[in-house]
Amino acid sequence: MIEVEKPGGSGAGAITGRTRLYGIVADPIAHVKTPQVMHALFVEHAIDGVLVPFHVTPSGLARALDGLRAVENFGGFIATVPHKPAMLDLCDRVSDHARLCGAVNCVRREADGAMVGDMLDGIGFVEGLRASGFDPKHKRAFLAGAGGAASAIAFALAEAGVNALTIANRTQAKADDLTCRVSAAYPGIAVQGGDAALHDADLVVNGTALGMQRDDPLPLDTERLRPGQTAAEVIMDPVETAFLQAARAKGCRIHPGLPMLQSQIRLMAHHMGAL
Numbered sequence: 637m638i639e640v641e642k643p644g645g646s647g648a649g650a651i652t653g654r655t656r657l658y659g660i661v662a663d664p665i666a667h668v669k670t671p672q673v674m675h676a677l678f679v680e681h682a683i684d685g686v687l688v689p690f691h692v693t694p695s696g697l698a699r700a701l702d703g704l705r706a707v708e709n710f711g712g713f714i715a716t717v718p719h720k721p722a723m724l725d726l727c728d729r730v731s732d733h734a735r736l737c738g739a740v741n742c743v744r745r746e747a748d749g750a751m752v753g754d755m756l757d758g759i760g761f762v763e764g765l766r767a768s769g770f771d772p773k774h775k776r777a778f779l780a781g782a783g784g785a786a787s788a789i790a791f792a793l794a795e796a797g798v799n800a801l802t803i804a805n806r807t808q809a810k811a812d813d814l815t816c817r818v819s820a821a822y823p824g825i826a827v828q829g830g831d832a833a834l835h836d837a838d839l840v841v842n843g844t845a846l847g848m849q850r851d852d853p854l855p856l857d858t859e860r861l862r863p864g865q866t867a868a869e870v871i872m873d874p875v876e877t878a879f880l881q882a883a884r885a886k887g888c889r890i891h892p893g894l895p896m897l898q899s900q901i902r903l904m905a906h907h908m909g910a911l
């Protein structure tokens with residue numbers, strides 16, 4: 637819970653007239669975990685800032701951004717579903733990695749109001765995996781999904797030096813497009829579509845939105861998982877999705893979705909100039 641300064645108070649995390657503002661922009665918004673995770677980081681580092689949720693629909697995104705350009709004590713924001721692809725064109729400048737991924741998830745507001753975007757989802761995912769003891773270098777990876785999070789993970793796994801990457805997605809055209817884009821950017825890596833490589837992969841990732849709802853179908857054929865594989869998730873709520881439960885039952889090592897956020901929270905704070 638955010639502590640509000642009482643008159644005369646100045647405790648860690650207190651909000652004052654000097655507090656710098658940050659945001660997370662999403663639609664819907666209630667499920668986001670970033671405000672509490674960022675608040676803990678701000679308190680840990682005695683940063684006089686607060687990150688608050690902004691519920692903005694796609695039709696209001698450009699107007700909201702223009703308003704935020706005019707807020708002098710606004711440092712930046714995190715963009716999440718469904719705004720990441722649209723932010724690519726709405727930002728004034730974006731990183732090469734964001735352009736490769738086709739999406740932006742973290743924006744810094746510069747002193748002149750310019751918005752500078754980067755994409756940190758994939759880097760956060762890989763750093764979270766490494767922190768848990770799994771280094772993707774020279775490994776074979778299977779990725780379910782070709783949306784915003786999956787695209788960022790695909791490029792970050794390629795950057796991290798996987799030997800092979802297989803991408804499967806409900807909408808085949810999106811999997812084909814992502815496969816082509818990763819192959820073009822990382823020609824030394826065997827990137828393919830389809831699900832034939834699922835059983836042989838060292839790392840199996842759910843990069844889809846499936847698993848948040850109790851009655852969601854599984855994102856991939858978990859019957860083909862085997863002991864020794866690492867099964868990783870992007871979904872944070874529930875902590876252990878049906879995919880992770882099925883993978884655990886098959887003898888896989890499981891890696892939940894929260895470390896992906898925890899690992900990139902510092903990167904986000906740094907990009908927004910807070911850390």
Ligand SMILES: NC(=O)c1ccc[n+]([C@@H]2O[C@H](COP(=O)([O-])OP(=O)(O)OC[C@H]3O[C@@H](n4cnc5c(N)ncnc54)[C@H](OP(=O)(O)O)[C@@H]3O)[C@@H](O)[C@H]2O)c1
Nearest residue numbers: 757781782783784785786806807810844845870893896897
């Ligand atoms: N842990 C973290 O730090 C973190 C960070 C970012 C995102 N996430 C989570 O990652 C998830 C995906 O986010 P996103 O930004 O990638 O969303 P997105 O761009 O909308 O992509 C959604 C993906 O899920 C697939 N999908 C959705 N419904 C499906 C269904 N009924 N059957 C089969 N496939 C389905 C989509 O397939 P189609 O292409 O066929 O539609 C697509 O591959 C969200 O739950 C988000 O909260 C977590």
